[in-house]
Amino acid sequence: MTVVKANALAEIPGNEVYILATDNKAGPVVQELSPKVHLIDLDINYYNKNEERSVLTNMIVGLAKGIPHKRALKRTLRQINPDVVISVGMSEKYMLTSMRNRTWKIVREFHSEKNYRSKHVRSFFRKMISKCSDFYEFNYADKKFDRIVVLTDEDKDTNWGGWKNVSVMPNPVAFKCDVPSSLTEKSVISMGRLEHVKNFTSLISAFRIVAQRHPDWTLKIYGDGSLKDSLQNQINESGLQNNVFLMGFSNDMERALRQSSIFAFSSLVEGFALVIVEAMECGLPVVSYQCPCGPKDIITDGKDGFLVPVNDEQMLSEKICGLIEDENLRHQMAAAAREKALRYRDSSIAEQWMKLFDEIVNK
Secondary structure (H helix, E strand, O other): HHHHHHHHOOOOOOOEEEEEEEEOOOOOOOOOOOOOEEEEOOOOOOOOOOOOOOHHHHHHHHHHHHHHHHHHHHHHHHHHHOEEEOOOOOOOHHHHHHHHOOOEEEEEOOOOOOOOHHOOOOOHHHHHHHHHHHHHHHHHHHOOEEEEEEHHEEEEEEEOOOOOOOEEOOOOOOOOOOOOOOOOOOEEEEEOOHHHHHOOOHHHHHHHHHHHHOOOOOEEEEOOOOOOOHHHHHHHOOOOOOOEEEEEEEOOOOHHOOOEEEEOOOOOOOOHHHHHHHHHHHOOOOOEEEEOOOHHHOOOOOOOOOEEEEHHHHHHHHHHHHHOHHHHHHHHHHHHHHHHHHHHHHHHHHHHHHHHHHHHHOO
16 A cells, blocks of 8 residues: 555655655565655564564564664655655654654554554453553554544544544555456455454355355455464365355455455454455445444445445345345446445545645645
């Protein structure tokens, strides 16, 4: 998302856009960086993808590397002298608020809902760390930002009551789909990390009901994660080997979406659920659990998709079956979904960011 937004902002005349990276070692290229964007590698390298670390080790490494990180960040910002600096929420969020005599405005960008820490962790130790981090961040650090940017109105209204400096800015879709799905494939698709928060266990259970009524339809789940073996065992034990498939990681989401006819979404909690917009961009109707936060902001229930109470597997399966059985409804919702996706194009989101920049710089 950082690259997508930087590329779009760099296309606007008069803008000069920089990305300051701490970890930029070779890896899979998900999104190409525009040559108009300046990339500066601070070469801090907090993470080693080949190294397994404990929580305590991560904390020690973070503290040790935080000192040279702050020095390099401050020196580089002095050289650039920007108008606005956006923290994407990593270590720099604490460094920016403690810099003295800065001339630039600072923006804190959330990529999940406000209470993301406590909802994503499961062990007692991690919960204690998250509580301490939340206390410091929300009672001290974040109050020093010129603006807090969250992804959804639902998050702002639910979690940020009383805060005066909070704005809503959705994520842009990362690609433009010129040829949408034909909606003829007997395939339901879902995407996400194979982790507890994505709740694929519930989706697979719901699809067992769908497969009983429509044995010629399949569910394809794209993504990888720690629950891969557990989910495959669930598929086998449910007798769904010919209906539900774990497809693994893919960096060609557009193709996978275009080869499907319905998008299903089962998360327990989200920051925005961009994959819903990506499915809409490819012309798919969406059936989604109404988890906090994201689906409610994106989907107009009954028009471009369906919203279902979280873990109501019977209703989820009924809505999927309804789209399978009513081809006209499927096409109507798909057209409405594609129309909805237009408001999330990168150029549209970039213009919203420009209005925000003008507001805080002029203020």
